[in-house]
Amino acid sequence: MSTEYDITVIGAGPGGYVAALKAARMGARVAVVEKGHLGGACLNVGCIPSKALLASAELLHKIRAAGSMGVKVHGGIEFDWAKIQKRKDKVIRKLRGGIKGLLGAGDVHLMTGTATFKAAGTLTVTTSEGKEETIHTKNTIIATGSVPARVPGWPTDPQWVCTSDEALHWKALPKRLLIVGGGVIGCEFACMMHEYGVEVHVVEMLDGLLTGMESQLGDALEASFRQRGIRILTSAKVEGMTVGQTDVTVSVSGEAPLAVDKVLVAIGRRPNTEHLGLDAIGLAPDRGFLRVDDRMQTEVAGVYCIGDANGRCLLAHAASAQGEAAVQDALGRGEAFSLPIPSAVYTFPEVAAVGMTTREATEQGIPVKVGQFPIGYLGKAMAVGEEGGFARVVRHRDDNTLLGVHLIGHNATEIIEVATAMLTMKADTQALAKMVFAHPTLGEAVKEAAEDSFEAALHLPPREFAKVVAAVEEVSIQ
């Protein structure tokens, strides 16, 4: 049997299924090929399950601090890990069902199996039972996502060394956990596991947490983690590990050997582009990633790549947005995609950012002015007992263009949307400073930070300059 589609999407993650729905909505004949569960990494082993586990952890965190809010909890505070896992699984099942329903309602042909290219426009779909089917398609959107990277040479038995894929579905909690990598995934797990009573050690090779983000965010998160008793080793490297009878002994540069029950590798993700038969259409991935133009098209006409697999931005919402852009281009209504993409870290306190960091601006030679406002100064923050964190606004020093907004604090991932809106509209920073925010809200910190970038924050005392002697080094210039 052979069918011709306008668009075939490989992978039903947040990029793929959204692309399929968009294409169907635009009147195209659409197929989606998925080898596993609907929803991709995001729904099954990423954003959603981690948020479900974090939600229980945060509730626990709040209950433990209930005394300070005048709420007494009688008896001990306990949690039921099995039930927490069950709730997470239920959330996943419900969302999978939702996607299936939407695809069905949109008249998208869902195929279960793996797709490989025979030629541009011809794909072979192999089901798990080994049945093969050839489909013809005018356009293909590769949305195969990524898998967690592992470290070559380290033990692979998930009893000892796992990635987030396994860690999200642990049946029992380890007593001692070493997390390798202080990026988003490492930080979220550190935060979550610590709350569940796990002794957590984080080893990061670079000099801080969340290193791609504005450095003050990682510094603040690190301070908060340390205060809670999470052990953070930055500028440190795992030099080796030995699996013993009952635990793993890890040697970290400059530290005494550390015995832990599990090691979680959170060093990044690897694109899933190996088994697509890309040779058949003459595409060569660059370290696994399929490079695309601003319309998400690869070097082969009619073949698009969205989401993690193109390596532009490894975030679910980026994949969805790119998916829509790819579909519009495939159906002849495309335009270059260049919208700002916010990033969100669901630790408590949350971290969120959109736009450029100070460092990125400096690297591009763009002069900046920053404004910063501590969330703890806000009435709402005090009232709800969530006083940690700050908002930081980076603007162009000369023309006032809003360049980036960086937040750490309670609900930062929700508050960032206002900044994303302004940045998407290419707003002037004055517009953000003038905007009326509801009072009392935590979002007011963004307004104050924007004002502060003009040295006009009404709720900050004028800043003084503390005199410090510059470090001096004698150099000889030849």
Place this chain on the structure above:
Amino acid sequence: MYRLSLGESSSSPREAIVAKWLKAEGQVVTAGDSIVRLETGDANLELTSAVAGTVRQIAIREGLACRVGQVLCYVGDPAEPIPAVSPVNDAPTVSARASAQESKETVQTPTTIPEEALMSPDTPSSSSSPSSSPTTGPTGQVIPILMPQAGQSMEEGTVLEWKVAEGDSISEGQVILEIETDKANMDVEAVDSGRLAKIVAQAGAIVEVKVPIAYLADNDADVEAFIAGQGMAPEAPADPSPSVTRDETPVTGAKTASSVRSSGRVKASPAARKLAAQKNIDLNRVSQGSGPGGRVLTTDLASVEAAPGSSVGGQLSKMRRAIARNLLFSKQTIPHFYAKATIEAQRLYETYGRVKSGQFQCTINDFVVAACARSVREFEPFRGQFQADETIKVFPDCNIGLAVGTDEGLTVPVVLHADRLTLDALAAEIRNIVEGARRGKMANVGQGVFTITNLGMFGVESFQAIINPPESAILAVGALREDVKVENGAIKPTRLMALTLSVDHRVIDGVVAARFLARVRELLEAPEQLL
């Protein structure tokens, strides 16, 4: 020419934005002048210059970010050439960036010998050594590897470990050894490739910066010739330190005249001297040195047996030496007196338990620090320091030092403004600096006015501590233990903790010390006040 940068300190930010240059290129700077304003979004800084000269080049223009240690501008003589840096994106220097955040950094070895290193080997015997002027040059190429200068304050470094052995081929960029400075441990990379012919500074050796620690050469003979030709010790001498045996013994045995100075001192290279000290070899027993003028070299020691019996303590680490000097100075010059109070710590124990399980991570010691900080604020003499001119200087800030034992020895990182921090912030800060200290990163060392030392966790009931100069008091905290107390004639089980205060009687009188201790007791016996 000087390069100015934002220095590292525990309170300074990692990164700041250049807000405004207060001096332009070509303008004259005198020491103390403000040169640039930096913004962080949180604290703002105005950097002043400690050197005088002309601003030759501004490396980071207004609006761009700079990292700690990254060069901001060059100040020098108008006649000097201008450094070749891009004014927009000057790459951060490795050592500066690293030292801000890491306890371990990578530096490269300089391979040119500065003239002064050649001219003044700085050995006690060099001035009168007949061989100190260069005579024969090396036959093949010999490249000395020098102790790097990582940071301008570094004067000497200790070789911790060689990662390569004599005879190995090393390549540029390869980490060849690890050194220890007064600040951090760091890996040293080779800047030249070649065969490592000779290591002259073995692990443990303390070597001045820019002094050879090893040589690259194809032939070992070339190295010996090179060393002999330079008339220079193959190794920098160590500072005199209390426990190192130096050969000041007059010559008694059959010595060849050439190896003996008129002072009666055996002429030997510093390396040989040190090796002899390490191996407990009496240099007088070396019959004939093979170095220039009969100087004893390390190679001459191979056949000499160590003296039986007494052992030599080996080289003291820099830290050990500092401890020794400081505490000796303290105990010898400060008239200590001691006051001890045993406080009832039942409520403290319960409060601590409640806070720890329900609110935030903390220790008993955090409460002690908080109580002391508050008392130090209330009792001005505890912020006073006795000056050399017989005056007492009072400091405004309640900066509290914490004695932290590390593998290398005792350090005292300091919590700034401990009286202004809430207990949870204080606990976090203490955890931070203590962990930092254990990893070799010292916070605010020397800025304290009062120190707390706690051996309670080892079960020590009470002890008397030596004041950490120039401070005037230190509190020794004993174990919080279950005990009984007699109250109104009845025995009551409770928890007790002994606090022993040592004070400098020149600054603080007995009554003041007693009142201070009573105040600390009052706060700790009703610890809710500290929350």
